[in-house]
Amino acid sequence: MYNMVAMPAVPLLEDETVERPLHASEVPWQTIVWNDPVNLMSYVAWVFRRYFGMGETEAEGAMMAVHTEGRAVVAQGNREAMERHVEAMHEYGLWATLEKAPR
Amino acid sequence: MRRFEPAAQSGTVEALVDQDEARVLRSLAEQLAGLLGEAGEAESSTDTAVDRILPDAYRDDDEAQAEWRRLSRRALADRKSAFAQRVADDLEPAATNPGVHTVTLDAAGALDWVRAVADLRLVLADRMGIREDGDEPSDALDGGSDLYGWLAWMQDDLVRVLTLLEKPQ
Numbered sequence: 114m115y116n117m118v119a120m121p122a123v124p125l126l127e128d129e130t131v132e133r134p135l136h137a138s139e140v141p142w143q144t145i146v147w148n149d150p151v152n153l154m155s156y157v158a159w160v161f162r163r164y165f166g167m168g169e170t171e172a173e174g175a176m177m178a179v180h181t182e183g184r185a186v187v188a189q190g191n192r193e194a195m196e197r198h199v200e201a202m203h204e205y206g207l208w209a210t211l212e213k214a215p216r
Numbered sequence: 217m218r219r220f221e222p223a224a225q226s227g228t229v230e231a232l233v234d235q236d237e238a239r240v241l242r243s244l245a246e247q248l249a250g251l252l253g254e255a256g257e258a259e260s261s262t263d264t265a266v267d268r269i270l271p272d273a274y275r276d277d278d279e280a281q282a283e284w285r286r287l288s289r290r291a292l293a294d295r296k297s298a299f300a301q302r303v304a305d306d307l308e309p310a311a312t313n314p315g316v317h318t319v320t321l322d323a324a325g326a327l328d329w330v331r332a333v334a335d336l337r338l339v340l341a342d343r344m345g346i347r348e349d350g351d352e353p354s355d356a357l358d359g360g361s362d363l364y365g366w367l368a369w370m371q372d373d374l375v376r377v378l379t380l381l382e383k384p385q
Contacts, residue, residue, distance in 0.1 A: 150349045151341040152334060153368060159375045163382070199273045200288055204295060206334030208268070210275050 141214040142195040144188040148179050149208050160205045161187065164198075189214055217241065217370055218316070220377045229326045229377050231319040238310035238317065241303065244336055244363070249300035251339070256293030259285060265342035269296065269335045296335060299328040323381070330374045337367045 146157075154176055161172035165187060178185035187209075188198050195211040202209035218232040233241070255266045270293055274281040302325060310317035321329060344353040344360050353361040 148349070149338075150346055150351055151337050153371050153375070155375050156330075156334065156371050159379060163378075196273065196284070196288075200292060203269075203271060203273075203292060204299075205331055206269065206338050208271050210271075210273055212275065 140192070141189055142192045142211050143186045143214045144195045144198040144202070145184050145210050145212065146175075146179050146187050146202060147208040147210070148183045152206060154180060157207065160202070160207060164201055164205070217366070220370075220373045222377050222380050223320060227323045227381055229321045229374075229381070231321060231329075232316060233307070233310050233319055234316045235310060235312075235314050238307045238319075240363070242307040242311045245300045245303035245307070245332055248332065248336055248339060249297045249304060252293045252297035252300065252335075256290045256297065259289070265339040268338045268342050296331070299332040300335065302328040303332045326374065326378060326381075330371065330378065333367055333371050333374065337364065337371065340364045340367065 157179060158169075158172045158176040161167045161175050162169065165172075167175065175185045175187055188195065192211070199209045199211050217237050218234070221230045221232070222228075223230045251263075251266065252269070255261055255263075255270055261267060261270075270289060272281050273284045273288070306319050306321065306325065306329075310319055340357070340360055340363060341347075341353075343357055344364065345351060345356065346353055346364075353364055355361070357363075
């Protein structure tokens with residue numbers, strides 16, 4: 114016989130998640146920098162340090178990811194912020210795009 | 217361009233340049249400023265070099281990309297054109313007088329320079345068919361390969377000097 118006291122009053126949702134439509138401002142976006150054959154590695158790392166305020170190690174890591182994997186996510190946040198980042202990257206001559214973060 | 221050095225006055229950069237070098241770089245910068253000026257007037261381009269210096273912001277969303285172009289392209293092209301024009305203006309005295317000159321750049325000027333140099337390299341690379349890692353420059357541009365190498369040195373040296381200036385003294 115079940116111990117009624119020990120039974121949870123509310124059924125636990127395990128694999129199910131509660132779906133509700135996200136407001137547009139809640140959908141996370143990403144800024145992606147793509148590899149190019151022109152900009153020097155020293156320049157790309159410097160842009161990451163200067164613009165995103167990355168430390169030397171983080172900037173080198175992001176630059177190497179761009180170089181070896183072809184792309185790197187350098188920022189995540191709301192769409193407007195990512196558009197500003199993309200525009201700033203374009204000012205520096207880096208090839209950047211934004212897209213919705215995978216969920 | 218012989219070298220860039222951090223100047224005694226904190227936050228400034230001195231570029232040592234002779235007249236011939238100043239003429240070449242000024243001419244390139246003026247061409248870039250012109251190219252960007254024209255590109256900013258148009259909604260789209262058929263020039264792959266322009267597409268590279270004013271790239272798309274959205275890859276898979278035509279509607280968002282069209283909106284981006286409408287709202288951002290013109291202003292971005294104008295700002296980039298101003299970076300290039302600044303380089304041309306800074307070089308004017310050195311380009312019009314014989315000898316070796318010191319061009320002093322403040323922090324904002326050095327930032328304009330490094331961004332204009334990046335765009336110049338992107339345009340030259342496109343004109344010489346450098347599209348992917350490992351592409352060798354074609355001889356489509358007379359002396360293009362040397363210019364491209366010279367600008368690479370400039371990009372690296374400006375980064376070196378700007379990094380020195382950013383480090384706490």
